[in-house]
Amino acid sequence: MIRFENVTKVYDQTARPALDSVNLEIDRGEFAFLVGASGSGKSTFLRLVLKEDRATSGAVYVAGQNVANISSWRVPRLRRGIGVVFQDFRLLPQKNVFANVAFAMQVIGKSRSIIRDTVPEVLKTVGLEGKEHRMPHELSGGEQQRVAIARAVVNRPGILLADEPTGNLDPTTSMGIMGVLDKINQNGTTVVMATHDDDIVNEMRKRVVELRNGVVIRDEARALYTSMIPVVGQSRRLKDASGRPDESATGPGDGSVPSSAGESK
Amino acid sequence: MRLAFILGEIGSGLRRNLSMVVSVILVTFVSLTFVGAAGMLQLQINQMKGYWYDKVQVAIFLCGDGSTAAGCATGTATPEQQENLRTLLESPAVSQYINDFQFESKDDAYKHFKEQFSNSPIVDSVTPDQLPASFRINMKDPEKYQIISETFASQPGVETVIDQRQVLERLFSVMNAASLVAVIIAGVMIVCAILLIATTIRLSAFSRRRETGIMRLVGASKIVIQLPFILEGVIAAVIGAALASGTLWAVAHFFLGEYMSKQYPDTAFISPAQTLLLAPALLALGATLAGISSLLTLRRYLRV
Ligand SMILES: Nc1ncnc2c1ncn2[C@@H]1O[C@H](COP(=O)(O)OP(=O)(O)O)[C@@H](O)[C@H]1O
Numbered sequence: 293m294i295r296f297e298n299v300t301k302v303y304d305q306t307a308r309p310a311l312d313s314v315n316l317e318i319d320r321g322e323f324a325f326l327v328g329a330s331g332s333g334k335s336t337f338l339r340l341v342l343k344e345d346r347a348t349s350g351a352v353y354v355a356g357q358n359v360a361n362i363s364s365w366r367v368p369r370l371r372r373g374i375g376v377v378f379q380d381f382r383l384l385p386q387k388n389v390f391a392n393v394a395f396a397m398q399v400i401g402k403s404r405s406i407i408r409d410t411v412p413e414v415l416k417t418v419g420l421e422g423k424e425h426r427m428p429h430e431l432s433g434g435e436q437q438r439v440a441i442a443r444a445v446v447n448r449p450g451i452l453l454a455d456e457p458t459g460n461l462d463p464t465t466s467m468g469i470m471g472v473l474d475k476i477n478q479n480g481t482t483v484v485m486a487t488h489d490d491d492i493v494n495e496m497r498k499r500v501v502e503l504r505n506g507v508v509i510r511d512e513a514r515a516l517y518t519s520m521i522p523v524v525g526q527s528r529r530l531k532d533a534s535g536r537p538d539e540s541a542t543g544p545g546d547g548s549v550p551s552s553a554g555e556s557k
Numbered sequence: 558m559r560l561a562f563i564l565g566e567i568g569s570g571l572r573r574n575l576s577m578v579v580s581v582i583l584v585t586f587v588s589l590t591f592v593g594a595a596g597m598l599q600l601q602i603n604q605m606k607g608y609w610y611d612k613v614q615v616a617i618f619l620c621g622d623g624s625t626a627a628g629c630a631t632g633t634a635t636p637e638q639q640e641n642l643r644t645l646l647e648s649p650a651v652s653q654y655i656n657d658f659q660f661e662s663k664d665d666a667y668k669h670f671k672e673q674f675s676n677s678p679i680v681d682s683v684t685p686d687q688l689p690a691s692f693r694i695n696m697k698d699p700e701k702y703q704i705i706s707e708t709f710a711s712q713p714g715v716e717t718v719i720d721q722r723q724v725l726e727r728l729f730s731v732m733n734a735a736s737l738v739a740v741i742i743a744g745v746m747i748v749c750a751i752l753l754i755a756t757t758i759r760l761s762a763f764s765r766r767r768e769t770g771i772m773r774l775v776g777a778s779k780i781v782i783q784l785p786f787i788l789e790g791v792i793a794a795v796i797g798a799a800l801a802s803g804t805l806w807a808v809a810h811f812f813l814g815e816y817m818s819k820q821y822p823d824t825a826f827i828s829p830a831q832t833l834l835l836a837p838a839l840l841a842l843g844a845t846l847a848g849i850s851s852l853l854t855l856r857r858y859l860r861v
């Protein structure tokens with residue numbers, strides 16, 4: 293569904309690349325975490341998928357298509373196939389919940405009757421039944437993020453990108469949001485979530501791709517936030533799957549088998 | 558649905574930026590009024606030129622009923638006098654100076670008069686008898702007017718010889734200068750209008766960056782995102798152009814039609830209807846200015 297081939301992104305010639313020779317494939321229907329410290333290149337990865345930016349070198353494929361070959365007037369079609377949510381929700385403050393979600397359908401020309409049918413259905417999926425007429429300021433952070441998720445998936449995109457969606461939320465609320473994202477993933481949507489929230493990653497036990505300084509240093513299925521593979525240097529990354537679980541791993545270590553990058557594809 | 562959505566966006570944009578929109582309306586109004594004023598002056602010049610202006614330079618008016626000139630002692634010019642004048646015009650002494658000449662009978666004169674003064678009430682009170690017949694002469698060299706004048710002024714049956722150009726040329730040069738000034742002012746004002754439209758669109762795009770950001774992310778097309786902004790500028794400019802057209806019409810109707818035509822009853826003024834011919838040009842000019850200016854602005858400030 294998403295494939296990066298040797299992708300490098302340089303914003304600033306004088307600084308190190310934001311992404312450095314990234315090779316990665318995320319399959320249809322997968323749920324993948326993109327983890328790493330602030331500035332490690334997670335948002336850059338998502339921006340390249342959306343064609344918000346161009347890769348400096350290498351190729352980004354979305355749904356089998358090299359995004360570099362998508363002409364600017366067809367970029368909207370690419371984006372209709374991708375939903376996005378952010379840490380700061382980005383709701384329209386003067387529109388109520390229903391209107392915020394409907395907005396995403398209006399601007400791509402969906403008919404009034406389809407909007408009337410679809411929006412309540414999606415709001416139910418994210419757990420906001422009966423709150424259609426609330427204004428964003430009348431909602432909790434978690435509820436606002438649910439509205440944002442509803443808006444991102446109301447046009448049934450094949451991919452959902454989430455850039456630190458729980459960054460502004462407390463742990464309990466965050467787990468609620470994870471439940472929603474998991475449900476959307478169960479319905480067949482590929483989900484890529486950038487985060488540095490270790491509790492969530494440890495709880496979910498999904499594929500984890502770890503970035504450091506723009507380099508993929510780990511790619512594990514059903515993994516924890518912190519590697520169970522001691523990472524000494526980049527040369528030992530991925531392939532070195534024989535290491536014992538890291539002492540600092542906080543999640544339940546039982547039954548989790550670290551897999552190599554090759555297996556996870 | 559998409560149309561309703563775009564219209565809604567335009568409405569909210571106009572409301573949110575009301576003071577800027579009003580200033581765009583006023584600036585395009587003033588600038589296009591100057592453009593229109595230049596156009597009106599040119600129309601007025603054409604109107605005053607009448608039927609003969611571009612064809613001939615010198616007119617020999619024959620005696621009419623009430624003529625008091627020395628050569629008119631015998632009353633209205635007789636057919637013989639008329640023939641004598643024609644012979645004289647065709648004689649080598651005179652014909653070397655002229656390209657050709659035409660005779661305008663009283664009826665022709667009446668016809669041309671009615672055309673030129675079609676907007677004026679004076680046309681109803683004039684009959685063919687009151688208009689003099691004339692010879693209209695196209696000079697080889699308009700500067701040789703004096704020779705014709707000396708030859709014909711004292712001929713029997715001739716009331717007067719007029720160098721039409723000299724009479725109107727000075728007035729026209731003043732009017733042309735005035736239109737040039739109007740065009741220059743219009744040019745400066747149009748630059749103001751373009752810059753103001755650009756600023757307005759930029760502010761509008763900035764104040765709605767949240768919406769447009771979301772529209773971009775959910776895959777709205779470039780047209781849906783940009784059209785509300787472009788139309789916002791175009792609508793404001795078209796309102797300004799409509800106001801300018803209305804102003805020109807009012808000037809033609811009230812100032813020229815009601816006031817000037819009474820002050821100067823023997824001058825042909827343009828009609829209010831003629832100024833309305835300028836309106837489509839002004840509307841198109843306003844819309845084009847706004848469209849181009851907002852397109853260029855959006856290209857820079859509204860990423861799609
Ligand atoms: N628009 C930009 N212009 C210049 N540098 C940028 C830009 N966006 C990100 N960067 C740099 O790229 C690197 C990766 O940033 P980012 O992808 O936002 O990381 P993360 O989302 O993991 O925090 C950082 O060093 C950041 O400073």
Ligand SMILES: [Mg+2]
Nearest residue numbers: 334335336455
């Ligand atoms: Mg980020």
